[in-house]
Amino acid sequence: MTAQPPSPRTVAGWILRRPTALSEAEELQLKNVLAHCPELGALTRHVRSFAVMLTERQGERLPEWLDAVRQDDLPSLHSLATGIDRDRDAVTAGLTLPWNSGVVEGHVNRIKMLKRQMFGRAGFALLRKHVLLYS
Numbered sequence: 001m002t003a004q005p006p007s008p009r010t011v012a013g014w015i016l017r018r019p020t021a022l023s024e025a026e027e028l029q030l031k032n033v034l035a036h037c038p039e040l041g042a043l044t045r046h047v048r049s050f051a052v053m054l055t056e057r058q059g060e061r062l063p064e065w066l067d068a069v070r071q072d073d074l075p076s077l078h079s080l081a082t083g084i085d086r087d088r089d090a091v092t093a094g095l096t097l098p099w100n101s102g103v104v105e106g107h108v109n110r111i112k113m114l115k116r117q118m119f120g121r122a123g124f125a126l127l128r129k130h131v132l133l134y135s
Contacts, residue, residue, distance in 0.1 A: 011040070014033075046068065049065060049068075054095060057096055062095060066084065115127060
């Protein structure tokens with residue numbers, strides 16, 4: 001009896017996790033899957049190198065990463081590279097600079113929640129007062 005192959009979701013989880021966080025069995029299974037699919041091997045290399053770039057703030061490596069992505073036959077990553085090229089300066093800054101807009105995004109999320117809660121109950125004036133008074 002042959003072993004059942006892992007699900008695509010399981011393989012994606014293995015690829016997206018830090019290599020050091022995989023158990024020996026998971027690492028062995030991933031190596032087996034990658035041996036049978038060279039495209040997944042290339043995808044794994046690109047995903048992991050991007051993750052290192054992101055976590056270690058190495059935005060200066062972005063151009064070489066984009067070149068490496070374009071050299072492989074991975075259409076979905078090519079579309080990602082094209083999207084990154086549209087605003088390369090912003091992506092490089094996001095991968096390099098220590099600042100982020102997390103606090104602002106939290107406030108925006110809270111205001112949207114209030115707006116949804118008050119939908120159909122009152123007009124903009126009451127929503128404005130609610131946001132200003134309860135912030």
